[in-house]
Amino acid sequence: MTASNHPHLLIVESVAAGSRELDALIADLAGRPGFDLYRTRQRLIGRGPNLISEGSAELLRPAADILVRRGWRCWLLPVEAPRLVPTRLRSLQLDKTGLTLFTAEKQLPVQSDSRLVAVLGDLSGTVIDKALKHLMAQKVYNGVDRARPISDDALRQAILLARPVLDLYLLDEDDEPCNALRLLPGRFDPRGLGETMSPSAARNLQVVLEQVGRIVEPRILSLDFGLAVLPGCQVEKATEGVHWERLNLNSFSRFGWLICRMQAYGSHRPVDAAESSRSRPTPPPMQPPAVVTLLEEIREESAPQPPPPEPRGGLPQPPACPRSQGLSRPQWWSIGSGLLGLGVFLLLGNPGPLRPVAGHAIRTGLLPAVLAGICLWWGFHFLRLKRRVENTPTSKTRSLALGLVEVHGRARRKYALVSPMSQQPCVYYRLRRFRRDRNNRWKLSSSSDSGHVPFYLEDDTGRVLVDPARASVRPRSRQEGFSGQQILMLERSSPVDRNQKWVEEIIAEGRWLYVLGHATENRTPRTSLRERLVEALRELKADPAAMRQYDQNGDGQICEQEWSAARKQVEEKLLRQSLKQHNTAAGTRDRVVIVHPKQRSLPFIIAETASEAHLTRSYGLYSLPFFVMALFAVAWALVMLVKYFGLN
């Protein structure tokens, strides 16, 4: 097999988030053999070096050239098995000249002229979860395009707190690895660290890493094990009964070897650039201080940047849930229904003194009549709702009049609200927890929602604030799971309890909403023009220097005409100011908010639906069974009544 036919890996340094440059690059790579666009995009966004394609060097080189021309760093490496497996460190000795590392067979000095690559990783896989969670939170709070990856410092700390392992690869003059050492916390004698030694095994590992960095700057310090997508470098989750530690150590060895290979081969350069560099006079051999090492480049990239502009999607934290004052309407309904149920149970099911009362209520037809009345009330309730929805014309958010309004639009978050279980950005969530009772039935144990968090409803003319407190909310997205089980399965710290379950209903951001509620003025403290004028004139009077400007005849007094002119000028100034403020603040001010109507008979509906007809149809369907039940209950009541009074 010739060198060009030998299988190669095309590895690219990924970026944190998508961009126009990325889209342009993907468009350039489109249609090239071995490039799946979806996978390419997925691999180009992330952290650390990622494999984007495999194949012969001949096949991959044009793509690598495109990547480099577009400003991406990439490596074209031949596929090969690791030729060096790190040996476990037994002890070490730190002195003024450097650090000496001892294995079972040999000792290796680390001095200022040493060349080395350091790879720090976590064997348990928890760091992957942490990085994913961080990224997800970034996407939720800052938007997909502005997500920032976990920082090096945070990642290093997370690794050291998890199950850390450190591999040190010593390189020869050609940057080829010649020796490798593996440092496992608690598995080497730290006494050689002297005063810097710590009782904590992880801390000792950190000290070694710091001392190595002090003596010699590693060519690469890689923290991306598990985060970078490279062949044979997957991380097994730490689970019982599986040799995950051994498997992950093997993966870690392959990862370290690939990182060393990337250092040895250097990042890819297009052929014309390589040829032109060959045609130039050979530069003098670079001394280590002059070498622009990968580490320096990484450090430049990660150097403190000026604070980024306020993220476009940066939303404030949701307001804290206020303490409930008294009972809400649904709670009253629950109590009322509970009492009614209890009453029926006592009347029918109890053999005590209430049983004759129940029998009498049924025999006289009273109980069926009450049941008919309740069914009739509910039937008409849904019918009225149906007609109310049908009879209310849809308003535009731009021109909402105060009072009962109906609006359609997309749900947009005002606050960075995220659903508690599925971790989705949403405008509303309702979470109910159930516990299995003795009869193996689910019983509601707790319920919470985000009714205290307002959101926006956006249509083609603008947006309006909606305060969902006490609204009848009809979300369509529903997830459920057992306690200790989350949708994303990022954590398995607590065992799954199959006797408890949760049900989460959400209205995700961007969904079509129907809102029927009461539009009212959003009362923000705002002074009128007249009040401001009075205040400004008062200030003017208190300032003699300013008053002198209006003393046109110079007599030291402000006459009526002069005061009138001053007043006119101040008024004009305020008018201009208010117009300017109106121009700048018009878009951001929430003039109107849709809330629960003060009149109890009026509805407040928030339904996740694109069609009003869907809503009215469902209300019509709800009313029908109540009318049928009412009819049967009336028939039953009549039969009992006729029998009781002997009218037959």
Add this chain to the structure above:
Amino acid sequence: MAIWIPLGIMLFVLLVVVIYATTIYNGLVNLKNNIEKSWSNIDVLLKQRFDELPKLIKVCEGYMQHEQKTLEAVIKARSIVQNAQGEQDSLQAQNLLTDTLRSLFMVVERYPDLKADSAFLGLSQRISELEDMIADRREYYNDSVTIYNIRIEQFPDVFVARLCNFTDRPLWRIDAAHRQDVTVTFQHT
């Protein structure tokens, strides 16, 4: 039993019908009032536009020394609105005011200094917003009227509507002149 039970059921059905008819009646009353309310909501905006005009004229006066005719036309239209009696007169006066305002904004194109004035910008934006809102509320008004007109002709609402003398309401139609195509001519020199 043979008599009492059907009789009772008939009474129940009658009760349901009466409640249903009441619901329909209340719904129609609600719709009728909704039309009145939507009309009043338009009036609120027209009044706001009316109140903004003196400020606009005041700002324009300083720059438009040679456009007194246009400004006077706006002032005149405003006073016609003020003195209009009855719904039809008021509607015509408002349409006239809209036309004169449109002419004013067209003339403003000749005065770059005025266009750059922050007060004028604020006022013109405000009036433009009001115009948009008026258009939306006209649409809302017409929706209210349409729903009402359909309801009073639909079964079973038609019985209640006829019994209680609910009559149909006219839609707010725009002037025929505004529906004509705009003629654009280019002067070639």
